[in-house]
Amino acid sequence: MATDPVPQIAEAIRLWSGVTCPNAAGKRGLEDFCALIKDFEAQRGTLVFEDEPSTFEAALRAEAESEA
Amino acid sequence: MSAILDDLALLSVTGAADAFAKGEAKAEALVSACLARIDAHDVKVNSVIRLDREAALEAAQALDKARAAGEKPGPLAGVPMMHKDMYYRAGKVSTCGSKIRRDFKPSVTATVLQRLDAAGAIDMGTLNMAEFAQNPTGHNAHYGDCHNPWSLPYCTGGSSSGSGAGVAARFFACALGSDTGGSIRLPAGICGVTGIKGTQTRVPRTGVMPLSFSMDNVGPLTRTARDAARVMTVISGADGTDQTAAPESVPDYEAALTGDISGLRIAVPREWFFDKADDIVVKTFEAALEVLKARGATVDYVSAPSLAAIGTYTAVISRVEGATIHANWMREHPGDYAIHLSGRLFGGYAIPGHYYLEALSRRGPLLRQFCKEAMADYDIVATPTLRMRVPTLAETDIDKDAEANWARHMVVSANTRPFNYLGLPTVSIPVGFDDRGLPVGMQLSARPFGEAKALKVADAYQRDTDWHARVPTL
Numbered sequence: 001m002a003t004d005p006v007p008q009i010a011e012a013i014r015l016w017s018g019v020t021c022p023n024a025a026g027k028r029g030l031e032d033f034c035a036l037i038k039d040f041e042a043q044r045g046t047l048v049f050e051d052e053p054s055t056f057e058a059a060l061r062a063e064a065e066s067e068a
Numbered sequence: 069m070s071a072i073l074d075d076l077a078l079l080s081v082t083g084a085a086d087a088f089a090k091g092e093a094k095a096e097a098l099v100s101a102c103l104a105r106i107d108a109h110d111v112k113v114n115s116v117i118r119l120d121r122e123a124a125l126e127a128a129q130a131l132d133k134a135r136a137a138g139e140k141p142g143p144l145a146g147v148p149m150m151h152k153d154m155y156y157r158a159g160k161v162s163t164c165g166s167k168i169r170r171d172f173k174p175s176v177t178a179t180v181l182q183r184l185d186a187a188g189a190i191d192m193g194t195l196n197m198a199e200f201a202q203n204p205t206g207h208n209a210h211y212g213d214c215h216n217p218w219s220l221p222y223c224t225g226g227s228s229s230g231s232g233a234g235v236a237a238r239f240f241a242c243a244l245g246s247d248t249g250g251s252i253r254l255p256a257g258i259c260g261v262t263g264i265k266g267t268q269t270r271v272p273r274t275g276v277m278p279l280s281f282s283m284d285n286v287g288p289l290t291r292t293a294r295d296a297a298r299v300m301t302v303i304s305g306a307d308g309t310d311q312t313a314a315p316e317s318v319p320d321y322e323a324a325l326t327g328d329i330s331g332l333r334i335a336v337p338r339e340w341f342f343d344k345a346d347d348i349v350v351k352t353f354e355a356a357l358e359v360l361k362a363r364g365a366t367v368d369y370v371s372a373p374s375l376a377a378i379g380t381y382t383a384v385i386s387r388v389e390g391a392t393i394h395a396n397w398m399r400e401h402p403g404d405y406a407i408h409l410s411g412r413l414f415g416g417y418a419i420p421g422h423y424y425l426e427a428l429s430r431r432g433p434l435l436r437q438f439c440k441e442a443m444a445d446y447d448i449v450a451t452p453t454l455r456m457r458v459p460t461l462a463e464t465d466i467d468k469d470a471e472a473n474w475a476r477h478m479v480v481s482a483n484t485r486p487f488n489y490l491g492l493p494t495v496s497i498p499v500g501f502d503d504r505g506l507p508v509g510m511q512l513s514a515r516p517f518g519e520a521k522a523l524k525v526a527d528a529y530q531r532d533t534d535w536h537a538r539v540p541t542l
Contacts (some may be wrong), residue, residue, distance in 0.1 A: 004191040007512075009418045012418065013414065013417040013418050015143065016417065017391075017395065017399075017417040018392075018399050019098065019395070019398045019399055019402070019414060020260040020402075021408075021414060021419055022398075022403070022405070022410040022411060022414055023371050023406050023407050023410060023411055023433035023470075024407075024470050024471070025408050025410070025411025025412070025466055025467075025470040026410060026411040027411075028411065028412035028470045028471060028474050029411050029412055029414060029415035029474075030414070030415055030418065032415070033415065033479050035416060036380065036383070036384070037379075038421075039290070039308075039376070039380040040380065040423060040426070042376075042377075043299070043348045043377050043380070043426070043430075046377070046430065047429060047430060048433070048499040048534065050080070051428055051430065051432070051433060052430040053428035053429050053431065054147045054432075055429070055431070055432030055433065056428070056432040056435065057269065057432075058432060058489055059431075059435040059516075060267060060268065060269065060314075060517070061516070062436065063435060063436060063514065063515055063519075064316075064515060064517045065514055065515040065517050065518030065520075065521060067163050
């Protein structure tokens with residue numbers, strides 16, 4: 001990873017989404033992304049092959065409070 | 069303002085509804101009292117975006133006539149309310165706190181507004197909020213910042229800023245807020261009122277501005293847990309239109325408020341919620357636990373799993389979904405957003421699709437793990453609503469200084485976000501004041517669809533304390 005990935009990320013956003021960095025706050029927000037990538041690295045291996053988003057609603061029902 | 073009018077404005081939801089039902093107060097008098105209080109004090113607080121004075125008085129007069137004719141009043145009859153300006157009412161402007169939607173007139177009326185109307189509540193207008201409900205402090209560059217009634221230089225919490233400030237200031241008895249990362253519980257905790265977000269899917273979202281469709285919730289801010297219970301009973305349950313709404317039947321939440329919490333088991337997670345917490349917040353929270361123990365509950369400190377991962381995943385989901393919803397406007401006129409919002413949305417476009425899907429896919433397993441490891445032997449998880457003392461508007465203003473204020477702004481919602489990812493019903497109640505005279509809040513979370521249990525504990529606490537009854541001097 002480059003020392004300062006912010007310009008690359010901003011360019012990728014412009015290329016993929018057609019949105020340009022609006023201001024200093026936009027740049028500041030991207031500075032958090034190195035930490036975000038690290039956080040995701042820490043979770044690698046926890047996603048199970050069969051996991052899918054629809055399990056959330058099922059889990060809500062499975063773990064529901066039994067006493068009304 | 070006369071003492072009588074002021075007294076009527078001080079009534080809670082149940083107090084006002086019961087007074088109307090018994091014929092002790094007319095709806096017109098209840099509304100007039102609130103309007104007078106708004107006229108006298110909102111110039112300082114700035115909680116209101118649109119005041120529908122005439123329409124509210126006409127609705128109140130119609131209600132008084134119906135009652136005089138012998139019509140049975142609804143459970144919220146005569147109760148003055150105002151709502152965050154993102155609940156659509158057909159033909160009425162809903163700004164969503166933005167410049168972009170300054171003139172937006174929806175063609176539908178939100179299910180929750182229809183239900184409140186049917187229950188007899190009186191809608192007096194719309195409230196200030198963070199632009200598109202996208203910040204946790206309540207700053208608004210277009211309609212002006214809302215101010216904390218307990219001390220005007222301090223923030224109200226967001227995004228339901230006007231809802232929290234207005235209920236605290238006694239401008240109305242109840243306001244709907246919305247909660248995607250804490251936007252009901254933060255203004256409740258920071259303004260010293262009660263607020264609840266239900267189980268994800270508990271309250272239908274038809275006709276409500278979306279922010280992050282996976283984690284958006286509708287709920288009330290009120291003075292008491294009993295008020296919140298009555299409103300939740302009215303607004304919860306599938307409507308046949310919002311296909312994400314849970315079909316489970318809705319209990320009478322108010323009936324659960326017996327005051328008896330003896331033997332109830334409360335868990336306090338050691339991790340995450342106390343990281344770099346202010347001492348006064350921790351001490352106030354611990355004192356609140358003692359009140360619950362004195363009522364017969366037990367309290368244990370426990371280890372809660374995966375909170376760091378939950379925090380990460382929550383941020384990813386809300387940022388990607390928010391960026392997606394706003395993509396066209398971000399391309400076409402980004403300058404119409406406040407600086408902090410366009411800056412925040414911008415980052416959402418950089419998150420890879422597989423990160424987003426991983427965050428969503430882990431949600432079910434992490435909920436199961438949390439319930440198994442942190443809640444298997446417990447009824448309630450208790451946490452501080454905010455780790456820090458209430459910050460000032462100035463020290464969390466990203467528009468003025470992004471570099472200096474970014475981190476302080478972002479940590480405001482650190483304790484509320486996990487419960488959006490987990491989808492757990494969570495109520496915030498006032499439990500004291502800090503050394504600067506600003507409120508401190510406590511969250512009470514139950515298992516999915518356990519709103520009644522969380523409200524029961526909140527109500528039990530409020531039977532033995534008067535923090536919720538204190539009125540700020542304006």
